[in-house]
Amino acid sequence: MDLSRRDLLKTGAFGSAALLLPLERFTNAAAPSRMPASQLPQPFTLPFTVPPTAKRVRWDQATNTDHYAMQMVQVNQSILPGFTTATWAYRDSFGNLNPTFDVMQNRKVHVRHCNELPDHPQLGYAPPTSVHLHGSASKPQYDGYASDATTPGNWKDYYYPNNQDARTLWYHDHGVHRTASNVYMGLAGMYRMFDPVERALPIPHGPYDVPLIVRDAMFDTAGQLLFDDNDHSGVYGDVILVNGTPWPVMKVERRKYRFRILNASISRSYQWQLDSGQPLHVIGTDGGLMPAPVAIQKFRHGVAERYEVIIDFAKYPIGKRVVLKNLSNKNNINYVNTDKVMAFDVVGPPTSFAGNKIPAVLRPDCETMTMPESAAVQSRRLDLFRENGEWTINGKTWADVVKSNYEMVLANPKLDDVEIWELTNLSGGWNHPLHIHLIDFRILSRNGKPPLPQERGPKDVVYLGENESVRVLAKFKHQTGKYMIHCHNLPHEDHDMMGQFMVGDGGDDPIYGDPPHPLPAPPV
């Protein structure tokens, strides 16, 4: 056991927000000025790209495991024309940056993550990292537990079972009290899990199944990323990036496309609408396919939520441009071009008609969506509010969890118990996209009314608008042990709206279950 690490964790030296705040405030105040809007690219002038696909190092037949080796590195990338920007990325052993993992259900994945990051270029800290695969029922020590920190010069293994239903997951940093600025630098990517049910549906697959990782950012006059969390309330940039490109334009054929939209922003929520007036057909939510598709003119999309959406470009003539707009929601800070996201140019007839349908039934038998409310054996209440300048859940913070030596829990369901949790944002002035790790849930009601149309699928993040109260039903299956619950507006998470629950009494230890090791890492 690394005693110095244990001591650091116990004394909370990684985790004391109070110690870190004055430095951060000072550094923010000294930050250089924002690039003027006139020097930013015009929307729909840069070509759309998709992230590369992650390449494994080897496949081990005996354990049915794909092995990947990744480095977290600082790399200069061209984001704004005429500038290079220092970013942080996960890089696979073939040089792919923030690649998309494509995984078939029941094929296990092992990823060795090496933290080779320098100090943060603006804030000056040495980044503690912890990689969370969001949407995966991973064991506690592989779930990106915030205080399971891998500091620069160390590596850690992560193992993923991939035994849930097909879904859109994403991997991102979860380092304690530094998640917002670590993710803002670029530590995020997509992870798609497929299964036979999803493969057999005549929905768009292959080149017509397209990741849309949407985030905002702002830049200083030298083209470097500028971090400002507005006194821990939120980070709101004036540039919208889709798969890393500002307001791109994508060439499409006259047929249906499936877009996996991930809101990977730090704080911004979106409200999608097509300028053509055509509906968006939502077929999937955080936990995978909905029981049935929902056609909707516009919908709200909070941080960390995933929505799979089909858009039918057969409705338009060749030469037509369709714009994906952002109508925004309350509590965002908007700029001149944050009301638009990307454009689609219809350029030709389909080269394939495969997977060109929206079936009336998608996944009717998903347990999360079919288990009855009467199966619940416990009801709990989690209230989200700000107290003494800190964001809290039931008045508690992650600092309280650290102080308790990681013992304090907000809930302790038994393995396979079904529970109803009532989640309430008690305040005006803020929204909280609340994420519960490990489990999928079904939204039973929102403010006493049925869930919103786009929310009628399995979820793991729920948007809690001002004074909203949402009841969710969840089965605490797959793993025992301690898992986090937190706001996914990342400055709220960092300061310090995060707690934990424990499934059963035991499970592997999230910090000492498989701790990091000093670099260099052996081959996977």
Ligand SMILES: [Cu+2]
């Ligand atoms: Cu929040």
